[in-house]
Amino acid sequence: QVxxxxxxPALVKPTQTLTLTCTFSGFSLSTTxxxxxxxxxxxxxxxxxxxxxxxxxDKYYNTSLRTRLxxxxxxxxNQVVLTMTNxxxxxxxxxxxxxxxxxxxxxxxxxxxxxxxTTITVSS
Amino acid sequence: QSVLTQxxxxxxxxxxxxxxxxxxxxxxxxxxxxVHWYQLLPGTAPKLLIYNNNNRPSEVPDRFSGSxxxxxxxxxxxxxxxxxxxxxxxxxxxxxxxxxxFGGGTKLTVL
Numbered sequence: 001q002v003x004x005x006x007x008x009p010a011l012v013k014p015t016q017t018l019t020l021t022c023t024f025s026g027f028s029l030s031t032t033x034x035x036x037x038x039x040x041x042x043x044x045x046x047x048x049x050x051x052x053x054x055x056x057x058d059k060y061y062n063t064s065l066r067t068r069l070x071x072x073x074x075x076x077x078n079q080v081v082l083t084m085t086n087x088x089x090x091x092x093x094x095x096x097x098x099x100x101x102x103x104x105x106x107x108x109x110x111x112x113x114x115x116x117x118t119t120i121t122v123s124s
Numbered sequence: 125q126s127v128l129t130q131x132x133x134x135x136x137x138x139x140x141x142x143x144x145x146x147x148x149x150x151x152x153x154x155x156x157x158x159v160h161w162y163q164l165l166p167g168t169a170p171k172l173l174i175y176n177n178n179n180r181p182s183e184v185p186d187r188f189s190g191s192x193x194x195x196x197x198x199x200x201x202x203x204x205x206x207x208x209x210x211x212x213x214x215x216x217x218x219x220x221x222x223x224x225x226f227g228g229g230t231k232l233t234v235l
């Protein structure tokens with residue numbers, strides 16, 4: 001059974017750095033074609049893709065947030081970590097991680113399994 | 125402003141058929157990148173409904189179908205049920221942005 005679970009602080013202050021951890025099971029990120037993405041959804045707004053890490057440890061980012069994001073993996077713990085610097089109240093959202101299999105680089109099958117999401121509020 | 129454009133809302137009576145469009149451009153859907161559709165219910169994680177334009181995961185009822193043509197894609201739902209009332213969102217890849225892109229979402233109301 002494939003599962004993903006997000007964890008992180010519920011509240012961060014403006015200008016702080018957010019660190020989110022996605023702990024997964026039931027698949028290996030080392031398997032060719034396997035990727036994990038981070039996505040967020042601000043209250044009442046659309047889904048926004050943030051970043052992806054793939055089976056070759058290649059990383060790709062939302063260009064509008066590129067300077068603030070870092071995605072990495074800890075293969076020994078089956079975890080994918082996303083850091084976002086200089087947090088602002090507009091970053092208040094539910095943050096999800098999701099498995100995203102791919103036929104090749106940039107040819108994704110869609111996000112087939114999602115975590116339950118973690119709600120992050122940015123406020124002083 | 126989302127890269128993929130969806131109507132804000134659609135509605136239909138129980139038993140009817142509705143379609144939700146997803147309009148892109150030559151750098152995403154028109155470039156041949158696949159389109160995927162998700163169902164969003166309040167308080168729950170998005171659920172993959174359609175992948176690679178017209179494929180359904182095994183657990184998704186065959187009342188849901190997808191299609192793609194040119195720079196657009198569509199999600200069709202037949203035999204509308206009250207439980208289908210939700211937000212629906214399309215997703216693809218954009219080569220100009222070098223990243224995954226989502227539509228703005230469409231709220232389906234079952235009358």
